[in-house]
Amino acid sequence: MPDTFNRAELLERVDHDMDFLAETVEMLVTDGRSLLADARAAAVAGDAPALGRAAHALKGMISNFCAAPAQDAALAVEKIGKSGDLAPSGAAIDTLHANLESLISDLQSFVRGGA
Amino acid sequence: MRILIAEDERITRASLARHLQSWGHTVATAEDGDKALALFRADPPDIVLTDWEMPGLSGPELVQRIREEQARGFVYIVMLTGRTDKSDVVRGIEAGADDFLSKPFDKEELRVRLLAGERIVRLERALGLQNQELRAAGERMRADLRAAARVQRAMLPRSVIATPRVRTEWRYAPTDELAGDGIGLHLIDDRYLIAYVFDVSGHGVPAALLSVSVTHAVSPVPAETSMVRCAPGGSMGSVRAPHLVADELNRRFPSENNDGHFITLGLYVLDTFTGRVEAVRAGHPLPFHIRGGIPVTVDDEGGLPLGVCEGIPYDLSGMQLQPGDRLCIVSDGLIEQIGGPGPSPKQFGVDRIAEVLARPGELPVVGDAMITALERWADSRTFNDDVSLVLIEWLGPP
Incomplete structure (x- = not known):
């Protein structure tokens, strides 16, 4: 059983509609990865507000999947963006990346009936 | 949703x-x-x-x-x-x-x-939706009031009376769209001038409706059914004696039948051949009698307003005009208009009215001067109460 998201809470949230869940997971794959790329590009460019905005959007997206670890990782990046001090951003984005990929993988397995 | x-x-x-x-x-x-x-x-x-x-x-x-x-x-x-x-x-x-x-x-x-x-x-x-309905109802009421006001205006004298023996003028300024005042000027048999001002107590639609009823009641036409006409041969020809008209109005319009509204009336009949005036005053202000620019004291005790006491008889009063004399009948709205200089507003009052009436000038000039003086006193073009004014000048016998 994956600990990247709360399965019962997620099922309740989507009214046990696995087709709809599968659609949203596909959205997370494309939009989530895109937002993560935006965040990394903003960090490289030293654009703290853009980093904060991308992480905030990603956090909102992840929140739909009852995925506390990935959501916390996104919040950490958002805070870095809003603080203006981008020094710890690289490590925080790496952590977020890892959490996001684990979540995507577990969600895909879940909707395929694998977990 | x-x-x-x-x-x-x-x-x-x-x-x-x-x-x-x-x-x-x-x-x-x-x-x-x-x-x-x-x-x-x-x-x-x-x-x-x-x-x-x-x-x-x-x-x-x-x-x-x-x-x-x-x-x-x-x-x-x-x-x-x-x-x-x-x-x-x-x-x-x-x-x-x-x-x-x-x-x-x-x-x-x-x-x-x-x-x-x-x-x-x-x-x-x-x-x-309720606000819309209220607005629509309000608009309907305003339209009704405008229509009623048109009916009231149609009952005002159509023009002044000007013969070789008498001239008249009138001014009328309702405080609301609908007025409780009424005025009338009629020349009967080319000799007898009927002039009146009445004032229904209160304001708004009830007072205006009663005002219309009174106007109809004192209309001299049709002669056969008019309250102010009688068979020829009376002291004022075919014009009924004013105190008898007041008796009849008092009987016909008791205040208890009219939501407590009563009526004050000053009704004057002038024989334009002789200058003789017969009158009745029911709770109405005294008229102003001006001779050579000087007010003449009018001796008339008058009676109670119409409708307040059933069956009381009204007294006939009279006066004799001399050629060039003027008579002015007003409603209390003119006398009691609040205003004036200083921090303590006062009534316009009879002395100021007499002062304006004493000024030289033709009747239209005097009428305009009175309204102008009142507007200045009130510092407004609208007044506290309906204002009615009838001016009569007797020029002399034929």
Whole structure:
């Protein structure tokens, strides 16, 4: 059983509609990865507000999947963006990346009936 | 309900839309604030659910723009936000949001908050409809009042009377659209001038309706049924003696039948061949009698207003005019108009009226001067009460 998201809470949230869940997971794959790329590009460019905005959007997206670890990782990046001090951003984005990929993988397995 | 979702993040947008549709709502979605505003303008929804941070117009900006377009009707607005700072809540409320919902949203919380919003939307709509009905009813009443005022104006003297023996003038300034005052000037048999001013107590529609009834009652036509006419051969030809007219009016218009409204009347009949005046005064101000620019004392005790005491007889009074004499009948609205210089407003009063009447000039000049003086006294073109004024100048025998 994956600990990247709360399965019962997620099922309740989507009214046990696995087709709809599968659609949203596909959205997370494309939009989530895109937002993560935006965040990394903003960090490289030293654009703290853009980093904060991308992480905030990603956090909102992840929140739909009852995925506390990935959501916390996104919040950490958002805070870095809003603080203006981008020094710890690289490590925080790496952590977020890892959490996001684990979540995507577990969600895909879940909707395929694998977990 | 028709609900517009403004949310740039498409998973939340899809999730919200799915829940709302499953609860029976009709949903439109926009991925940014600008598109949401365009959708709102094209087809205003009942409820708007908006994110806080979006490309283009932000959530608070969208809310503000929607509130600026309130003419499109009431819209209930819920802001979706992960923000919990008090300052953010204050900003959202100031922009015009009705409620907040935290992200990630809880499905049940969303449902009950929308139920609350739906109740408020329905109440607002019902209130709007009631206001529309009230406005329509008010407009109908105003139209009725305007029509009634036209009827009243049609009962005013059509013109002044000017013969080789007598000239008349009148002024009439109702304080509201409908007046309780009435005035009349009629020349009967090319000899007898009937002039009257009456004042129904109170204001508004009841007083105006009674005023119309009294005007009809004292109309000299048709002669066969008129209260102010009689068979030829009386002291004033075919004009009935004024005190008998007052007796009849007192009988016909008891105040208990007219919501407590009573009537004051000054009714004067001038024989334009002799200058003899017969009159009755029922609770009405004394007339002004001017001779050579000087007021002449009028000796007339008068009687009670019409309608207050059943069966009391009214006394006939009389006076003799000399060629060039003027008689002025006024309503109490002219005497009692409040105004004047200084911090303590006073009544216009009989002395000021007499002073204006004593000025040289033809009757129209005097009439205009009286109204001008009253407007200056009141510092307004509208008065506290209806103002009526009838001026008569007897030029002499044939």
